[in-house]
Amino acid sequence: MAIVLIRQDGKTASWKNALKAKAPGVPIYNYQEDHPREQVTMAIVWKHPQGTLKAYPNLQCIASFGAGVDFIFEDPGLPGNLPITRVVDPVLASDMSEFVIAQVFSYLKHLKQYALDQEERIWRPKAYRRIADEVVGIMGMGALGTVLARDLTQLGFQVRGWATSKKTGLATPCYSGQEALGEFLTPVTILVCLLPLTEQTRGILNKPLFSQLPKGAFIINVARGGHLVDADLLEMLKTGQLSGAALDVFHDEPLPKDHPFWDLPEVHLTPHIASVSDQDSVVPQLLENYRRLQKGQALLNVVSRDKGY
Amino acid sequence: MAIVLIRQDGKTASWKNALKAKAPGVPIYNYQEDHPREQVTMAIVWKHPQGTLKAYPNLQCIASFGAGVDFIFEDPGLPGNLPITRVVDPVLASDMSEFVIAQVFSYLKHLKQYALDQEERIWRPKAYRRIADEVVGIMGMGALGTVLARDLTQLGFQVRGWATSKKTGLATPCYSGQEALGEFLTPVTILVCLLPLTEQTRGILNKPLFSQLPKGAFIINVARGGHLVDADLLEMLKTGQLSGAALDVFHDEPLPKDHPFWDLPEVHLTPHIASVSDQDSVVPQLLENYRRLQKGQALLNVVSRDKGY
Numbered sequence: 202m203a204i205v206l207i208r209q210d211g212k213t214a215s216w217k218n219a220l221k222a223k224a225p226g227v228p229i230y231n232y233q234e235d236h237p238r239e240q241v242t243m244a245i246v247w248k249h250p251q252g253t254l255k256a257y258p259n260l261q262c263i264a265s266f267g268a269g270v271d272f273i274f275e276d277p278g279l280p281g282n283l284p285i286t287r288v289v290d291p292v293l294a295s296d297m298s299e300f301v302i303a304q305v306f307s308y309l310k311h312l313k314q315y316a317l318d319q320e321e322r323i324w325r326p327k328a329y330r331r332i333a334d335e336v337v338g339i340m341g342m343g344a345l346g347t348v349l350a351r352d353l354t355q356l357g358f359q360v361r362g363w364a365t366s367k368k369t370g371l372a373t374p375c376y377s378g379q380e381a382l383g384e385f386l387t388p389v390t391i392l393v394c395l396l397p398l399t400e401q402t403r404g405i406l407n408k409p410l411f412s413q414l415p416k417g418a419f420i421i422n423v424a425r426g427g428h429l430v431d432a433d434l435l436e437m438l439k440t441g442q443l444s445g446a447a448l449d450v451f452h453d454e455p456l457p458k459d460h461p462f463w464d465l466p467e468v469h470l471t472p473h474i475a476s477v478s479d480q481d482s483v484v485p486q487l488l489e490n491y492r493r494l495q496k497g498q499a500l501l502n503v504v505s506r507d508k509g510y
Numbered sequence: 511m512a513i514v515l516i517r518q519d520g521k522t523a524s525w526k527n528a529l530k531a532k533a534p535g536v537p538i539y540n541y542q543e544d545h546p547r548e549q550v551t552m553a554i555v556w557k558h559p560q561g562t563l564k565a566y567p568n569l570q571c572i573a574s575f576g577a578g579v580d581f582i583f584e585d586p587g588l589p590g591n592l593p594i595t596r597v598v599d600p601v602l603a604s605d606m607s608e609f610v611i612a613q614v615f616s617y618l619k620h621l622k623q624y625a626l627d628q629e630e631r632i633w634r635p636k637a638y639r640r641i642a643d644e645v646v647g648i649m650g651m652g653a654l655g656t657v658l659a660r661d662l663t664q665l666g667f668q669v670r671g672w673a674t675s676k677k678t679g680l681a682t683p684c685y686s687g688q689e690a691l692g693e694f695l696t697p698v699t700i701l702v703c704l705l706p707l708t709e710q711t712r713g714i715l716n717k718p719l720f721s722q723l724p725k726g727a728f729i730i731n732v733a734r735g736g737h738l739v740d741a742d743l744l745e746m747l748k749t750g751q752l753s754g755a756a757l758d759v760f761h762d763e764p765l766p767k768d769h770p771f772w773d774l775p776e777v778h779l780t781p782h783i784a785s786v787s788d789q790d791s792v793v794p795q796l797l798e799n800y801r802r803l804q805k806g807q808a809l810l811n812v813v814s815r816d817k818g819y
Contacts (some may be wrong), residue, residue, distance in 0.1 A: 326781045326783045455633035463631045470628045
C-alpha cells in the first residue's frame with residue numbers, strides 16, 4: 202500500500218515532507234518520479250492532469266487536497282466507483298469566514314477606493330455604510346457557509362442562506378431550490394457565493410440572478426470562477442445594478458493579463474487566497490483516511506458522486 | 511435664550527436644519543450671520559475660530575458637535591468655568607468599531623496590497639494572518655474603546671486595554687498609567703489609539719513606545735493626529751520595527767500634498783472618516799442639554815477641565 206501525490210503547482214515536495222513527518226513508515230510518491238504504480242492505493246490530488254489516475258490499477262481512494270472536488274469530477278478519465286474524499290477543515294472554514302468578513306468591511310468603509318485615492322494624493326471622504334444597513338445572503342450553506350453565517354450574525358448583520366437542496370437544523374434562515382431563489386435574493390445587499398461547483402451551479406451568478414437583487418448590491422465570489430458569468434457581471438456593473446464585486450476565483454488562474462476585471466476599480470480582485478489549505482490541519486485528516494483504508498474502515502468526508510460534492 | 515453654531519466646514523446649514531426640525535421654537539443662529547449675541551446661552555462648536563466664544567457675554571454652556579473636545583481646550587480665548595459637553599453617541603461608538611474592524615481585517619488579509627497589485631495586473635498571493643495570531647492593544651478605554659474591545663473579543667481576538675487613569679468594572683484586561691505601559695505593549699501585534707488628545711497624550715505614539723512592541727507590529731490611529739510623532743513612525747516603518755499603519759487622522763487635515771505618508775504602500779491612509787457624527791443621533795443629545803440648561807438641570811456628558819476630556 203502506498204500514497205501518490207498528484208499536483209502541478211510546485212507544492213508537492215512541501216506536502217510530501219509534511220506527510221512523511223507524521224507517517225515516516227508510509228511510502229509516499231510524487232507522481233512525476235519513478236514509482237511502483239501497482240502498489241498505490243490512495244491518490245491525493247489537486248487539479249491533477251486529466252487521465253493520470255488511470256495509471257493506478259489498485260487505487261482504492263481518491264482524496265482531494267482541499268475542500269473542492271470539482272476538478273476530480275471534471276476528469277473524463279476518473280475511475281468509476283472509487284470513494285472520493287475532501288478536506289473538511291475547521292481552519293479552512295474560519296479562514297474563509299475571516300476573508301469574507303475582510304471583504305465585507307472593506308466594502309462598507311470604501312477601503313479600496315481610499316487605497317486608490319492615496320496613490321493619487323486625493324483626500325476625498327465618502328459616506329460609509331454600516332452593519333445595520335446590510336442583508337447578507339450566503340449561497341452554499343455547507344461547512345464553510347454555516348460558519349460564515351454564524352460569524353456575520355454575531356457581528357450584527359442580517360443573514361440568510363440559500364442551498365440547492367433543503368437543509369435542516371440551521372441557526373440561519375435558509376432557502377432552498379430554484380423556486381425559492383427569488384425570495385432569497387429580494388433584500389440581499391451583499392451576496393456571497395460559497396457553493397460547490399457542479400453542473401447545477403455552473404454559471405449561477407448570471408444576469409437573471411443579479412437582476413433580482415436590490416440595485417447597487419455587492420457580490421463576493423470565493424467559490425469557483427465557474428460559478429460566475431463574467432460578461433454578465435461586467436454588464437451589471439456598467440448599468441449600476443451591481444455596485445461592485447470582490448472576486449477571489451476565476452475561470453482561468455492566474456487571471457489572464459488582458460481580462461477586463463483588472464481595470465475596474467469596483468472589482469476587488471484577490472489571487473485565490475481566501476482560504477488556503479493549512480498543512481498542519483489537513484495532513485492528519487489525509488493520514489487518518491489512509492489508516493482507515495488499510496483497516497478496511499469507513500472513510501471520513503466521502504463526497505456524493507450524485508451531488509458532485 | 512438661543513443657540514449659536516460655530517463651525518467652518520460648510521456643514522452649518524445642514525446641522526441648523528436638523529436642529530430646527532426637532533426644535534422649531536428655539537432660536538438657532540449661524541455665527542457668521544447677524545444675530546443677537548447677548549441672547550445666546552449655548553454655543554455648539556466644531557473647530558471654531560479661536561476667540562469667537564468671547565463674543566457671547568451670557569454663554570452658559572459650550573457643546574462639542576462630536577466626541578472630541580481637544581480643540582475647545584486649545585482655544586486661548588476659552589471662557590473660564592463654563593461647562594463643556596461632548597457627544598457620547600452609541601452610533602459613533604459602533605461606527606468607530608466597524609471602521610477599526612475593517613482596518614484590522616484588511617491588514618490580516620493584505621487587501622491594500624492586492625488593490626495596488628491589481629492596478630499593476632500582478633497576481634501575487636501572500637500568506638495571510640489569522641485572528642488567532644493577533645493580540646490587539648487598545649489605548650483609550652472610554653466609550654469608544656470599550657465597545658471596540660467587546661466586538662474584537664467576540665470575534666476571537668485576544669484584546670487588552672490601556673488607559674491613562676485606572677478603570678474598573680471593564681470586561682477587558684486593562685492596564686493603566688505610564689508605569690504599566692511597557693507590560694501592556696509587550697505582546698501587542700496590532701495597536702489601536704483611541705485616546706483623547708490631552709497634554710498627557712500628545713505625541714504618545716513615538717519611537718520609545720513603538721520600540722516596546724514586537725517587531726512587525728501594526729498601528730491604527732483613529733484618535734487625533736497630535737497623538738503621533740510622524741517622523742518616529744516613518745523611521746520605525748523603515749527599520750521594519752513596524753510593518754504598517756492605518757492612519758485616519760493627521761496633524762493637518764486634509765493631509766498636505768507633500769507629506770511623505772501619501773507615498774508609502776504600508777501606510778493605509780483614510781481622510782478622517784472612521785466615525786462621523788450622525789445628525790439623527792447627535793441632534794437629540796444637543797437639544798436635551800439645551801432643555802436642561804433652560805430648566806437649570808444638570809447637563810449630560812460634561813467633560814472634566816482637569817482631565818481635558
